[in-house]
Amino acid sequence: MNILLRAHSGLRYVVLGLLIAAIFAAFSNWKSNKSGDSKVYLFAFIATHVQLLIGLLLYAMSPKVNFGLISEKVFRFYSIEHIFMMIIAIVLITVGRIRSKKLEGADKHRTVLYFYALGLIIILAAIPWPFRNLGAAWF
Numbered sequence: 001m002n003i004l005l006r007a008h009s010g011l012r013y014v015v016l017g018l019l020i021a022a023i024f025a026a027f028s029n030w031k032s033n034k035s036g037d038s039k040v041y042l043f044a045f046i047a048t049h050v051q052l053l054i055g056l057l058l059y060a061m062s063p064k065v066n067f068g069l070i071s072e073k074v075f076r077f078y079s080i081e082h083i084f085m086m087i088i089a090i091v092l093i094t095v096g097r098i099r100s101k102k103l104e105g106a107d108k109h110r111t112v113l114y115f116y117a118l119g120l121i122i123i124l125a126a127i128p129w130p131f132r133n134l135g136a137a138w139f
C-alpha cells in the first residue's frame with residue numbers, strides 16, 4: 001500500500017509532464033499540418049492508464065475511502081470526487097487518443113489537443129494539492 005501510494009503520488013508529475021508535452025506537440029503539429037502520429041501522445045496515454053490502475057488498487061485498500069464517513073471532507077474527496085473526476089479525465093484522454101487514430105493530418109492533432117487539454121484541466125482540479133488540506137503532500 002505504501003509503495004503504491006508513493007508511486008501514485010510521484011507519477012502525478014510524469015502524467016502532468018507528458019500531458020503538457022503532448023498538448024504542446026499537438027498544437028504545433030496541428031499548426032504545421034504534420035502528417036503521422038507523435039509518440040508523446042501514446043506515452044501520455046500510457047502514463048494516465050498506469051495511474052488509473054494504481055488508483056484502482058489504492059481505492060480498494062485506502063482507509064480514506066470510506067462511505068460511512070462521507071460527510072467528512074477528506075473521505076468524500078477520496079471516496080467520490082477524486083475517482084469520479086479522474087475517471088472522466090482519463091475517459092476523455094482515451095476518446096481523444098482513439099478518435100485521433102482514425103484521423104489524419106491537422107484533424108488528428110487538433111483532436112488530441114482538445115481532448116488532452118480538457119483531461120489535463122480536470123486532472124489538475126482533482127489532485128489533492130497540499131494547499132487543499134486533504135492530508136496529501138507534494139510528493
Ligand code: HEM
Binds near residue numbers: 009052
Ligand atoms: C491522472 C490521474 C490521477 C492522479 C494525477 C492522481 C493523483 C493522486 C495524488 C497526488 C494523491 C495523493 C497521494 C499522497 O497522499 O501522497 C492521490 C491519492 C489517491 N488516489 Fe489518485 N490520482 C489519479 C487517479 C486516481 C484514480 C483513477 C483513482 C481511483 C480509481 C485514484 C485513487 C486514489 C486514492 C484512493 C488515493 C488516496 C490514497 C490514500 O492516501 O490512502 N486516483 N492521487
